[in-house]
Amino acid sequence: MFNLLLGLTTPQKRAQQVAIYAMLIAVPNIIAPLIGGIIADYGTLWIIHGIPLVFLTSFIVRLFTSVLVYTIHEPRAKKTYTITHVFHNAFSLHPSRGIEYKLRSVVKKFNNKYGILR
Numbered sequence: 481m482f483n484l485l486l487g488l489t490t491p492q493k494r495a496q497q498v499a500i501y502a503m504l505i506a507v508p509n510i511i512a513p514l515i516g517g518i519i520a521d522y523g524t525l526w527i528i529h530g531i532p533l534v535f536l537t538s539f540i541v542r543l544f545t546s547v548l549v550y551t552i553h554e555p556r557a558k559k560t561y562t563i564t565h566v567f568h569n570a571f572s573l574h575p576s577r578g579i580e581y582k583l584r585s586v587v588k589k590f591n592n593k594y595g596i597l598r
Contacts, residue, residue: 487556 489497516534523533553560 484552484554487554 485498485501486494516538519537520530520534523529523537525533525536528536
């Protein structure tokens, strides 16, 4: 986020714009826990109340804001990728590394956890 912030600001006003960003981020970090506490104590929605209502509210707000994140474009991006391409590469075997790489990483994690594989 900070690199994106630096890319979107003008060099002449960068310090001022970064300070404004920090202030705008600090305000919700103060207000959100207060609102969450009020919702946890007094909020009721059908049969949901208390902490589950706070989590449901947080989920809905985060879902809404995640849709808005897709409207932000990286100014220095050379190529854009679809979300399906990103998930496909993140959760599948890499073509150049193949299954051997995946097996080595699994064995390494297993060895680090239990210390029995060589």
